[in-house]
Amino acid sequence: MVDILSSENTPLQKRHEDFEREALPHINALYNFALRMTGNADDANDLVQETFLKAYRFFDKFEQGTNCKAWLFRIMKNSYINLYRKKTKEPDKVDYDEIKDFYNIIKSSYTDSHDLQEKLFDNLFDDDITRAIESLPEDFRTVVILSDLEEFSYEEIADFVECPVGTVRSRLHRGRKLLRARLFEYARRRGYVESEAAEAPASDE
Amino acid sequence: MNFATMNCRQVERFLSAFVDMDFSGLTPTEIVSLEKNIHDCPDCSRELRLDIATKSYLRKRHTETPCPQPTIDSVVAFVYHIYQSMKASYSMDRHAGN
Numbered sequence: 365m366v367d368i369l370s371s372e373n374t375p376l377q378k379r380h381e382d383f384e385r386e387a388l389p390h391i392n393a394l395y396n397f398a399l400r401m402t403g404n405a406d407d408a409n410d411l412v413q414e415t416f417l418k419a420y421r422f423f424d425k426f427e428q429g430t431n432c433k434a435w436l437f438r439i440m441k442n443s444y445i446n447l448y449r450k451k452t453k454e455p456d457k458v459d460y461d462e463i464k465d466f467y468n469i470i471k472s473s474y475t476d477s478h479d480l481q482e483k484l485f486d487n488l489f490d491d492d493i494t495r496a497i498e499s500l501p502e503d504f505r506t507v508v509i510l511s512d513l514e515e516f517s518y519e520e521i522a523d524f525v526e527c528p529v530g531t532v533r534s535r536l537h538r539g540r541k542l543l544r545a546r547l548f549e550y551a552r553r554r555g556y557v558e559s560e561a562a563e564a565p566a567s568d569e
Numbered sequence: 570m571n572f573a574t575m576n577c578r579q580v581e582r583f584l585s586a587f588v589d590m591d592f593s594g595l596t597p598t599e600i601v602s603l604e605k606n607i608h609d610c611p612d613c614s615r616e617l618r619l620d621i622a623t624k625s626y627l628r629k630r631h632t633e634t635p636c637p638q639p640t641i642d643s644v645v646a647f648v649y650h651i652y653q654s655m656k657a658s659y660s661m662d663r664h665a666g667n
């Protein structure tokens with residue numbers, strides 16, 4: 365026997381199933397991004413819930429076949445701005461001296477990228493990496509996360525941060541550079557930097 | 570900007586394109602000029618290698634925190650609740666002949 369009610373509701377049912385299939389699998393990515401933006405689990409939970417509710421209401425506006433994760437991230441960003449950004453202080457300024465110091469040290473001691481990884485960073489703890497990412501000023505943190513962790517294209521990132529692609533490109537370079545400087549600083553504090561290098565001037569954060 | 574006569578500072582702004590292999594907004598001629606600039610300059614090549622290493626290091630080492638199950642459950646439940654109420658009002662409209 366045909367269930368009249370369910371056949372009546374097919375468009376709604378399809379919409380619901382599409383949402384479950386397309387949007388819900390990104391919940392971990394969204395939660396992690398929220399965690400990195402807000403810095404705490406309670407706010408991240410609120411942000412994720414708010415994002416999915418909005419996404420469900422406006423799911424008709426999602427263009428099938430485009431990147432659903434990028435669409436959800438944009439919704440989350442708007443919620444984040446409305447809910448949290450007002451509460452937080454101005455993003456910290458980039459300390460270019462810190463980058464300069466890193467380069468002075470690294471130039472003299474570690475000449476290639478293989479060394480960088482093998483000798484310095486492989487011993488760092490997972491927490492150091494999380495902390496280094498979270499410590500980046502927001503403009504840099506956002507592009508690095510979206511590109512390196514979430515694999516967004518430049519166009520998608522540009523759309524998200526509402527900047528030209530050229531700005532995304534240069535922020536990515538400066539963000540990665542700053543991140544290296546931070547990781548280097550953690551490695552130095554943990555004593556992984558060889559003494560000769562550690563004697564070179566370093567920033568006192 | 571003249572891509573053939575760029576200094577390191579200028580090249581730096583385009584390095585990421587070669588890290589991410591995303592050449593949005595660049596013409597094939599510009600890409601070739603940039604490639605030559607990077608190839609001919611030890612500092613720029615090194616900078617590129619460091620950025621590539623940083624990206625792959627991040628990808629390899631970052632840990633994802635799973636979204637807490639109660640959050641997932643409440644999202645699923647709430648979304649289902651909205652679905653049910655949409656369905657109810659949809660069939661009420663149908664029965665009312667709208």
Ligand SMILES: [Zn+2]
Nearest residue numbers: 577610612613
């Ligand atoms: Zn150069």
